[in-house]
Amino acid sequence: FLIKQETTECFQLKASNFVLTYFPPKRRNRNKVKEMALRPKTLRDFFSPRPHPESHPPPKRLRASSSDSDGLSDQEKSRIEFQKLVANAKRNLKLCSDRVEQASGKLPPNLEDLLVEDSWLEALPGELHKPYATTLSNFLQAESRASAAVHIYPPPQLIFNALNSTPFDNLKAVILGQDPYHGPGQAMGLSFSVPEGVKIPSSLLNIFKELKQDLGCSVPSHGNLEKWAVQGVLLLNAVLTVRNHQANSHAKKGWEQFTDAVIKTISQKKEGVVFLLWGNSAQEKRRLIDESKHHILKAAHPSGLSAHRGFFGCRHFSRTNQLLEKMGIDPIDWQL
Template identity: 30%
Template structure:
């Protein structure tokens, strides 16, 4: 929906910004993209999560260790509320055509990352996939950059996304200001 193009910016306050997770482009299927990268709407049942969101969830929670009851917010708005900007390097695409607007959005994302990283130096940037990583040059050196494969790679190859990315982000954040991101809730 057109109203959701800048939703990620509305959900995550600049004063609170601590992490930028950069993906590729919105889900190209009708009524799936929410304006927040990788997210699904709150009314999406877990069995219907998008493959990339499933990969992120499994990586963040790390099901190889025992947990009590887990609450995972598929809208990713709880991440955004903690200062995690979930952004795609293209804010739009044509239905059924991923990457179709990548060049259109490139100057906007480039300028955003460049200006943000010049003004704020304690932000962790997680660049997921080669398209996101092509913006690394726009991020000023005094920032933290973590590169990872795009979750769709793990969905395609039926492999697990390493969970150490989330620990790495939190280790940096704890070093900077004493607390990390709560990626999921456990009750």
């Protein structure tokens, strides 16, 4: 091969059977063109593709064995990212707690004051200002003032804990529940989850049993599912509040319309989300999900009455991870 500068405007690559003339873009500074002419050239200079300015690489699955130029392995990067998500959830909880404290420990008059995760506020613009949300807020205010014997669970700062703990941008999977636990200290705003130190309910214990059978996860000593939430598992109840000791007492007061809007928004604005629908109530929400864009896994409810009718053996946890990995998304670490 012979590389020859014909003029300051072009170069020629000559071989025995072809001649290729290269014209640098006219916008380039001629001094730079001269510098390029003086630099030894290879075929790569003439045939390397130029990157498209708008192209974005697809998400990559982290591998523990690889490392980048900064010296951090992907496992270390994953741990750092997880810590950032935990810090974000704690920040949101602190902000909610401060707003409740400003309201003298009571429910703020505007429900949107308790939804503080920016990504969800952007995804659900104005949803909590609609007439049904105003009616719902008025109902909750009346409930909180009904009598000293009436308590609303979870406490105000945890009503939107599912959304505040799982940013819309980080959403990978959704586990739908019905309404919060109605015993003292149980509800924490995440479906099926209870705080550490609280007895694990039977439904959650059955979930842990299936996890052990499916992935070999050891059964934890607590029922706090926050680790799942910050990894991108939205633990969403259809109804977000309940009166103490009265299951379904806040059903059909407006919460269903809000949580349906959440599911519709996920369906419309996201792709590849895995929905775990356990039981008839959760499976009724299937109509809100675009199955051409998302994945739906169905099974019986994990309650003691129905777990043996199809929940045990459903392998939803490993199947969720398989679906995520096929899309190049990091799997969920289900071990608590």
